[in-house]
Amino acid sequence: MQPMTEAMRNGPYEVVMLFDGSTMQHFAHKNGGEPGWALNEDEGSMTVVARTGSIISAEKFTDCFLHLEFRCPDMPEATGQAKGNSGVYLQGRYEIQVLDSSGWEVPGLGDCGGIYNQHSPLVNACKPGGEWQSYDIIFHAARLDERGKVIEFPRMTIFLNGVLIQNNAMLTGPTGGQLDDKMGEPGPLMLQDHGDAVSFRNIWLVHLPEEASTEYEPS
Numbered sequence: 001m002q003p004m005t006e007a008m009r010n011g012p013y014e015v016v017m018l019f020d021g022s023t024m025q026h027f028a029h030k031n032g033g034e035p036g037w038a039l040n041e042d043e044g045s046m047t048v049v050a051r052t053g054s055i056i057s058a059e060k061f062t063d064c065f066l067h068l069e070f071r072c073p074d075m076p077e078a079t080g081q082a083k084g085n086s087g088v089y090l091q092g093r094y095e096i097q098v099l100d101s102s103g104w105e106v107p108g109l110g111d112c113g114g115i116y117n118q119h120s121p122l123v124n125a126c127k128p129g130g131e132w133q134s135y136d137i138i139f140h141a142a143r144l145d146e147r148g149k150v151i152e153f154p155r156m157t158i159f160l161n162g163v164l165i166q167n168n169a170m171l172t173g174p175t176g177g178q179l180d181d182k183m184g185e186p187g188p189l190m191l192q193d194h195g196d197a198v199s200f201r202n203i204w205l206v207h208l209p210e211e212a213s214t215e216y217e218p219s
Contacts, residue, residue, distance in 0.1 A: 004136055004159070005067050013065075013206035018057050018189065021045060021201055027055045030092075030179065030190060037193075045071070045201040048086060054193045056092060056179070060186035062141040063208040066090070067134065071199040072100040072112075074129035081110060084129050086198035090139050091187025092179030094154060094171055098198055100129040113165040115156060116175040125163035132201070133161050141210075144184035154183070 002010070009015055018026050021044025027035050029052075036052025072084025084100035094115065101112040104124055108114065113121035127133050136159040143152035153173075158166035174181055179190060191200060 003162070005134075008065055008067070008206055009204075013208075015204050015206055016059055017204045018059060019046065019068075019200065019203040024055075026058050027191075028058065030054045030056050040199070043201070045199045047197050047199040048191075048193050048195075050193065050195045050197065052193060054089075055191050057189040059205070060188050061091070061139075061205060061207055062186050063210050064090075064137075064139050064205045065208060066137040066139065066189070066203075066205045068203040069132050069134045069201045070098055071132050071201075072098065072129045073197045075100065075196070076129075082196075084198055085194040085196050087116065087177070087190075087192035087194065088135060088137075089175075089178065089190035089192065090137070090154075090156070091141065091185075092190040093174040093181070093183065093187060094156070095175040095177060095192070096135065096137065096156075096158060098192075099126075101126045102128040113158060113160045115158075115166060115169055115171060118171055118175060119166060119169040121158075121160070121165040122167065123163065123165060125160040125165055127161060135160060136162075138208075142183040148184070150183055 035055040038047045075083050086098040087095040089095050097114045097116050099112045107121045107124045109117050109120050112126040138157040140155040142154045145151045154171045
């Protein structure tokens with residue numbers, strides 16, 4: 001069976017490459033201007049430079065399939081939230097935690113793969129610090145009525161290293177540290193600077209149709 005990401009790449013979708021390892025031109029500092037992160041062209045990655053600020057993609061999206069790879073630094077002396085911390089914010093509003101949570105029997109709301117403070121991972125699929133890991137995320141954005149009221153909250157299905165860790169989890173709103181509260185509007189991908197040298201590579205997405213046809217005309 002084809003890996004899901006390869007199936008998406010080869011399917012009837014246009015792949016939008018956000019970061020291929022050669023340039024950071026598709027990202028900016030969250031407040032505008034140049035990102036302060038380090039580009040590592042030799043390995044095709046970018047790394048957080050502590051306290052330079054989170055970065056956001058120029059691309060904005062609603063429903064999407066997102067793939068990215070990350071590497072937490074190996075920090076054996078650190079514990080808890082100080083152990084290779086970062087975050088992946090869909091639409092700049094909903095954080096999926098990045099953390100070296102390897103070996104922890106029962107992952108919690110703030111551990112790797114958690115939708116921060118809303119949903120713990122179903123299982124711990126986190127690799128040790130220093131190893132590359134992958135997120136594959138199916139995101140269903142919030143739906144609004146004609147008055148701008150949320151009538152359907154956003155949902156996420158997440159695979160960490162190929163293991164299902166969030167199964168159509170519904171979010172009750174932004175998770176904290178968000179860019180804005182404009183649920184239902186398109187938003188960018190935000191990668192968090194939490195002070196640790198977390199690296200990212202191979203970041204791409206496809207925009208998903210928000211609904212399918214309700215008509216059927218047999219041939």
